[in-house]
Amino acid sequence: MKEKLEKDEVPFFHDKIEGKHGFTVPDGYFESLPDLLVERLRDELDIMPKKTKVVSLWSHTGLLRWAAVVALLVVIGGFYLLQKTSPASIAFANNETIVEYLLSDEVTLDEDDLAILPISDVDIELDIPEESIDALLEDVNDGELEGILQETL
Amino acid sequence: MQAINDEDILQWLKTPGSQEKGFRALVAKYSERLYWHIRKMVVDHEDANDVLQNTFIKTYRGIGNFKGDSALYTWLYRIASNEGLTHLKKKQRKQTMDIDDETLHLDNRLKSSTYFEGDQVQHVLQLAIATLPEKQRVVFNLRYFENMKYDDMSEVLETSVGALKASYHHAKSKIETFVKNNVQW
Numbered sequence: 001m002k003e004k005l006e007k008d009e010v011p012f013f014h015d016k017i018e019g020k021h022g023f024t025v026p027d028g029y030f031e032s033l034p035d036l037l038v039e040r041l042r043d044e045l046d047i048m049p050k051k052t053k054v055v056s057l058w059s060h061t062g063l064l065r066w067a068a069v070v071a072l073l074v075v076i077g078g079f080y081l082l083q084k085t086s087p088a089s090i091a092f093a094n095n096e097t098i099v100e101y102l103l104s105d106e107v108t109l110d111e112d113d114l115a116i117l118p119i120s121d122v123d124i125e126l127d128i129p130e131e132s133i134d135a136l137l138e139d140v141n142d143g144e145l146e147g148i149l150q151e152t153l
Numbered sequence: 154m155q156a157i158n159d160e161d162i163l164q165w166l167k168t169p170g171s172q173e174k175g176f177r178a179l180v181a182k183y184s185e186r187l188y189w190h191i192r193k194m195v196v197d198h199e200d201a202n203d204v205l206q207n208t209f210i211k212t213y214r215g216i217g218n219f220k221g222d223s224a225l226y227t228w229l230y231r232i233a234s235n236e237g238l239t240h241l242k243k244k245q246r247k248q249t250m251d252i253d254d255e256t257l258h259l260d261n262r263l264k265s266s267t268y269f270e271g272d273q274v275q276h277v278l279q280l281a282i283a284t285l286p287e288k289q290r291v292v293f294n295l296r297y298f299e300n301m302k303y304d305d306m307s308e309v310l311e312t313s314v315g316a317l318k319a320s321y322h323h324a325k326s327k328i329e330t331f332v333k334n335n336v337q338w
Contacts, residue, residue, distance in 0.1 A: 002300040022271020
């Protein structure tokens with residue numbers, strides 16, 4: 001491939017420059033060239049499939065990833081269970097759930113509590129015996145009752 | 154690190170699934186030599202980078218056409234030389250300077266370039282080379298700087314050995330005159 005120059009091929013200034021041209025190249029240029037070219041070919045020709053990074057499950061980082069996934073699942077599962085079993089997840093409860101809970105045997109409400117219950121926009125069947133309704137209306141005269149009915153209708 | 158042989162590189166390049174491996178091996182083995190060959194033709198690093206990348210892209214696309222009649226490196230040099238010459242012709246078409254203006258323009262580029270650290274003789278030598286016709290520049294560079302055999306050069310440039318020897322001697326004579334007249338000895 002290479003051969004020494006013949007005597008008559010050597011320019012007079014050869015000893016001054018020793019065959020050197022004086023050009024330089026940016027640091028790291030040749031090292032970065034293969035990756036640059038492979039990316040360029042991948043986009044243009046789509047011949048070389050993308051290199052998929054294989055992460056061993058049993059490697060240090062692989063184990064950490066799995067641990068993170070399990071921890072996340074435990075937290076999500078915990079949240080879900082907490083909502084199902086706890087009666088007091090107020091932030092996620094709708095009015096119907098709240099009212100049902102308040103009317104259950106677990107809670108004792110007085111008249112003031114009952115008055116502020118948001119039952120007007122909740123479709124709840126209140127299982128109150130007829131005798132109890134009669135007892136409640138005993139002290140209410142017809143005029144008062146009419147007034148109440150007119151307000152609510 | 155043991156040098157990878159050309160047969161392995163070609164085998165990888167032609168085999169589906171190992172093409173990336175083959176291409177990376179090709180670039181690792183030949184990029185530096187081809188780069189300097191191109192750089193001496195086009196002078197600027199940015200231009201040399203463009204031409205070198207085009208050379209490798211063309212090589213990859215045309216690997217199916219490589220029959221093995223010549224050595225891999227002479228085929229690569231041929232592609233690189235043609236890409237470099239095409240680049241120079243394109244640049245010349247865009248510029249409308251006469252030879253004196255071109256020399257002055259190159260003089261300024263070399264002085265301001267971060268990637269040229271030559272002394273006065275090397276600086277004037279580059280100006281001298283730039284005055285040559287493009288193909289003669291390639292002949293001079295390949296023979297003087299790379300000591301390439303005329304037989305190999307004949308394959309690269311698809312020109313007879315006799316014509317190449319004559320071209321080199323003409324180039325050497327012109328360059329020596331230019332350097333004598335423009336360097337303070």
